[in-house]
Amino acid sequence: MPWSNQGGxxxxxxxxxxxxxxxxxxxxxxxxxxxxxxxxRKSQERIKNVMPGGGSVGGKGYILLLxxxxxxxxxxxxxxxxxxxxxxVLRFGKYVEQTQPGLNYHLPWxxxxxLTPKVTRVNRIEVGMRGFEERTRATRVQDVPEESLMxxxxxxxxxxxxxxxxxxxxxxDFLFNIQNPESTVKAVAExxxxxxxxxxxxxxxxxxxxPTEVAVQELMQATLDDYKSGISITQxxxxxxxxxSQVIDAFRDVQAARADQERLQNEAQTYANRxxxxxxxEAARILEAANAYRDRTVAESRGQxxxxxxxxxxxxxxxxxxxxxxxxxxxxxxxxxxxxIIIDENAGGGGGVVPYLPLNELTRGGNKQ
Numbered sequence: 001m002p003w004s005n006q007g008g009x010x011x012x013x014x015x016x017x018x019x020x021x022x023x024x025x026x027x028x029x030x031x032x033x034x035x036x037x038x039x040x041r042k043s044q045e046r047i048k049n050v051m052p053g054g055g056s057v058g059g060k061g062y063i064l065l066l067x068x069x070x071x072x073x074x075x076x077x078x079x080x081x082x083x084x085x086x087x088x089v090l091r092f093g094k095y096v097e098q099t100q101p102g103l104n105y106h107l108p109w110x111x112x113x114x115l116t117p118k119v120t121r122v123n124r125i126e127v128g129m130r131g132f133e134e135r136t137r138a139t140r141v142q143d144v145p146e147e148s149l150m151x152x153x154x155x156x157x158x159x160x161x162x163x164x165x166x167x168x169x170x171x172x173d174f175l176f177n178i179q180n181p182e183s184t185v186k187a188v189a190e191x192x193x194x195x196x197x198x199x200x201x202x203x204x205x206x207x208x209x210x211p212t213e214v215a216v217q218e219l220m221q222a223t224l225d226d227y228k229s230g231i232s233i234t235q236x237x238x239x240x241x242x243x244x245s246q247v248i249d250a251f252r253d254v255q256a257a258r259a260d261q262e263r264l265q266n267e268a269q270t271y272a273n274r275x276x277x278x279x280x281x282e283a284a285r286i287l288e289a290a291n292a293y294r295d296r297t298v299a300e301s302r303g304q305x306x307x308x309x310x311x312x313x314x315x316x317x318x319x320x321x322x323x324x325x326x327x328x329x330x331x332x333x334x335x336x337x338x339x340x341i342i343i344d345e346n347a348g349g350g351g352g353v354v355p356y357l358p359l360n361e362l363t364r365g366g367n368k369q
Contacts, residue, residue, distance in 0.1 A: 086100070087100070088172055091107070096112070127190050147190055150194050156243070158202060159240070159241070159242050161240045162189075162216075164236055165236075173230030178230075184229065189236075195219065205241055206241055
C-alpha cells in the first residue's frame with residue numbers, strides 16, 4: 001500500500017517508506033520516520049574504525065574476529081556449582097559425569113551442557129492432607145480422604161495423614177531415571193504406608209507410631225533404590241492417625257468399652273492375686289491344725305489305752321481293792337464341785353440329816369481374813 005502522511009508521502013517505488021522524508025515536513029503534525037539506510041551506514045563505519053587496518057577489513061581482521069568469537073564461545077563453558085548443588089554434565093544430551101561444588105568447566109553449548117540440582121535441600125511431600133495459607137496467614141490443613149483412608153490388619157478403617165522428607169542422593173540417577181520425582185515419591189509413600197498399615201492391627205498403630213514410621217521409611221527406600229531414583233528418604237512423620245470422622249463416635253465407644261474390659265480384667269486379676277494366696281494359706285493352716293489334732297488325739301488315745309492296761313493289771317492282782325478305789329475316785333469327780341447334804345438313814349428323830357461342816361470353806365475364809 002502507498003504510504004502518505006497527510007501533506008505528503010510516497011507512491012510506488014520512489015525511495016521506499018523510509019527513503020526520503022515527505023515534502024512539507026510538518027504537514028499534519030506527524031514526525032519524520034527514521035532513515036534506515038543512514039543507520040546501517042553509520043554502524044558499518046563504526047565497525048571499520050574498530051577493526052585494524054584503518055577502516056578497511058582485510059583477511060587478518062576477519063581471522064581476529066573469528067578468534068575473538070571462538071574465545072568468547074570457549075569461555076561460556078565455565079560454570080559454578082554452589083555448596084548445596086551437584087553438577088551433572090551432559091554431552092549432546094547424554095550423561096557424562098558429575099562435578100563437585102566450585103568452579104568447573106565443560107565444553108560450550110551445544111556440545112555439552114551442565115545441570116545443577118540442589119542435593120542438600122530437604123524436600124517435603126504431604127500424603128493424605130494439603131496445607132495452605134488463608135488470607136489471615138494462618139495455615140489450614142485440608143484432608144484428602146482418597147489418600148488417607150486405609151484398611152488395617154484387623155479390618156478397621158483408619159485415617160492416616162503423614163509427611164515424607166527426602167533429599168537427592170545421586171543427581172545423575174535423579175535426573176534421568178525418574179520422570180516426575182515428586183509424583184514418584186508420593187506414590188511410593190502412599191503404597192508403602194498402605195502395606196504397613198495392612199499388616200498391623202489398629203491398637204498398636206494408634207498407641208505407638210514410631211515402629212510404623214520406621215517400617216514405611218525402610219520400605220520406601222528399598223523401592224526407590226530398586227528404581228535407581230537417586231533419592232534418599234530422611235524421615236517419615238505421621239501427623240495424625242484417627243478413625244474416619246463418620247464413625248469416630250462409635251469408635252470412641254468401642255475404645256471406651258475395651259478400656260473398661262481391660263480395667264475389669266486387671267481388677268479381677270488383682271483380686272485373684274490377693275484371694276488365692278489367702279485361701280492357700282488358710283487351707284495350709286487347716287491342714288496343720290487337723291494334723292495336730294490327729295496327733296494329739298492319737299497320743300491321748302494311746303495314753304488312755306496304756307493307763308487302762310496298767311489299771312487292768314492292778315485290778316487282776318486285787319479286784320476288790322481296785323473296785324473300791326475306782327468307786328471312790330468316781331464319786332470324787334462327781335461330787336467334788338457340788339453342794340452336798342448327807343442323810344443318815346439309820347438316824348432316829350433327827351430325820352436322818354447329818355450336819356456337814358465344810359472345812360475347806362472355813363480354811364478359805366480364814367485365808368481371806
